Amino acid sequence: MSLSRAFFAVIRRDLVLALRRRSEIANPLLFFILVITLFPLGIGAQPHLLQAIAPGIIWVSALLAAMLSLDSLFRSDFDDGSLEQMLLSPHPTSVLVLGKVIAHWLVTGLPLLIVAPLLAVFLGMPNHSLGILLLTLLLGTPVLSLIGAIGVALTVGLRRGGMILSLLVLPLYVPVLIFAGNAVQMAGSGLPVDAQINILISILLMALVLAPLPTAAALKMSIN
Amino acid sequence: MPWLVVIFLLLTAVGLYGGLYLAPSDYQQGDSYRIIYIHVPSAWMSLFIYVVMALAGAIGLVWRIKLAEIVMISSAPVGASFTFIALVTGSLWGKPMWGTWWVWDARLTSELILLFLYLGVIGLYGAIDDKRTASRAVAILALVGVVNIPIIHYSVEWWNTLHQGPTVTKMDKPSIHVSMLIPLLLMAVSFKFYYLIAMLQRARTELLLRERNAQWVKNMVSELK
Numbered sequence: 001m002s003l004s005r006a007f008f009a010v011i012r013r014d015l016v017l018a019l020r021r022r023s024e025i026a027n028p029l030l031f032f033i034l035v036i037t038l039f040p041l042g043i044g045a046q047p048h049l050l051q052a053i054a055p056g057i058i059w060v061s062a063l064l065a066a067m068l069s070l071d072s073l074f075r076s077d078f079d080d081g082s083l084e085q086m087l088l089s090p091h092p093t094s095v096l097v098l099g100k101v102i103a104h105w106l107v108t109g110l111p112l113l114i115v116a117p118l119l120a121v122f123l124g125m126p127n128h129s130l131g132i133l134l135l136t137l138l139l140g141t142p143v144l145s146l147i148g149a150i151g152v153a154l155t156v157g158l159r160r161g162g163m164i165l166s167l168l169v170l171p172l173y174v175p176v177l178i179f180a181g182n183a184v185q186m187a188g189s190g191l192p193v194d195a196q197i198n199i200l201i202s203i204l205l206m207a208l209v210l211a212p213l214p215t216a217a218a219l220k221m222s223i224n
Numbered sequence: 225m226p227w228l229v230v231i232f233l234l235l236t237a238v239g240l241y242g243g244l245y246l247a248p249s250d251y252q253q254g255d256s257y258r259i260i261y262i263h264v265p266s267a268w269m270s271l272f273i274y275v276v277m278a279l280a281g282a283i284g285l286v287w288r289i290k291l292a293e294i295v296m297i298s299s300a301p302v303g304a305s306f307t308f309i310a311l312v313t314g315s316l317w318g319k320p321m322w323g324t325w326w327v328w329d330a331r332l333t334s335e336l337i338l339l340f341l342y343l344g345v346i347g348l349y350g351a352i353d354d355k356r357t358a359s360r361a362v363a364i365l366a367l368v369g370v371v372n373i374p375i376i377h378y379s380v381e382w383w384n385t386l387h388q389g390p391t392v393t394k395m396d397k398p399s400i401h402v403s404m405l406i407p408l409l410l411m412a413v414s415f416k417f418y419y420l421i422a423m424l425q426r427a428r429t430e431l432l433l434r435e436r437n438a439q440w441v442k443n444m445v446s447e448l449k
Contacts, residue, residue, distance in 0.1 A: 150365075150368055154348060154361050155348070155351070161351070164347050164351050167340065167343060167347050168347075170340070171337045171344065172368070172376075174337055174376050175375050175376055178379045178382075178383045199379075210371070214368050221360045221364065224357070
């Protein structure tokens with residue numbers, strides 16, 4: 001099997017598996033919506049306040065939703081041994097890992113984009129910043145999956161990896177949060193956001209190229 | 225080891241004497257600036273140790289040298305302590321200067337994130353039972369962290385800056401007077417020695433713990449008895 005065929009086979013397999021277990025798609029999405037619903041309840045429904053902190057809330061919730069969904073990335077494959085088979089295959093592990101991460105993003109990251117406009121309306125965000133919000137989510141959430149994959153790969157062999165995973169992964173999410181949150185904030189005030197978007201694109205490209213390598217190394221370590 | 229302690233004590237004594245007694249007060253900040261003799265070297269050390277950790281981790285990963293792994297893992301708690309000291313002294317200094325214990329200033333924030341990175345390293349090492357596997361995991365994490373630190377640092381810097389600009393590492397001429405600079409550098413060197421002492425002590429214990437079933441350790445213990 002050629003490398004590109006193996007790559008797409010991994011994506012296809014993971015997508016089919018995800019479709020068979022739909023709750024895994026729904027969980028991060030529901031979490032995302034719930035957390036955002038909690039904020040107005042917690043701080044009071046003043047429109048000005050909500051509008052001011054809306055970009056931050058949406059992005060922090062997206063971060064948490066992405067983190068919660070990470071565990072499903074390698075867990076079931078680790079448990080049933082198919083991860084081991086994947087590492088034994090002649091293809092470079094990092095490419096297969098990239099395929100898995102892409103499938104994971106399609107299942108858990110992309111749905112966030114679909115509900116984000118609704119939540120933006122909930123929080124009273126101005127309409128003209130909606131496009132930028134979607135753009136930052138489109139550029140930012142794959143980075144979350146890519147960086148998160150490193151953390152999961154390091155902790156997949158542990159029985160209780162959940163707490164430690166958040167400690168490993170959340171500090172690394174800081175740059176994405178800063179630039180994405182700021183871009184949406186600036187767009188809300190009608191300012192240009194090219195710089196932030198360009199930086200997000202460069203972060204995404206760097207993560208695409210670099211993140212699969214330590215993930216593959218960490219998986220090999222977790223398996224042995 | 226005793227030599228290191230002697231050098232450390234000597235340097236600290238001279239550095240503190242120079243910093244707290246000989247150096248003049250700052251014309252703006254009065255005597256409160258003197259906390260930099262602890263704060264700045266700790267902040268330097270916090271970054272320095274992370275880099276050492278990543279380098280030792282890389283050496284451990286590539287050549288599978290056990291000692292490099294031990295150096296790496298012994299460095300982590302020392303580095304975390306320096307980061308913590310830098311944060312605490314920074315906030316003590318911030319109270320009279322900025323009028324508040326904590327501000328979301330760029331460098332304070334990136335120092336805080338650095339502390340979380342250290343805690344992640346320590347936590348991950350503690351969570352994995354097999355210590356050789358744990359060392360490899362930590363090495364990968366440290367390498368990922370060292371790539372990310374500049375990105376985090378600059379993104380946070382860009383996000384918000386209130387901290388006073390760098391005064392020592394400017395390219396042309398430090399904007400700090402020599403009488404203040406010399407004790408500061410002495411303290412920086414003395415902190416390096418402290419790190420060596422603390423790290424070597426931890427490394428010794430760690431090595432004995434890992435090799436507790438080896439013959440040479442058993443011989444050593446029976447000699448002690």
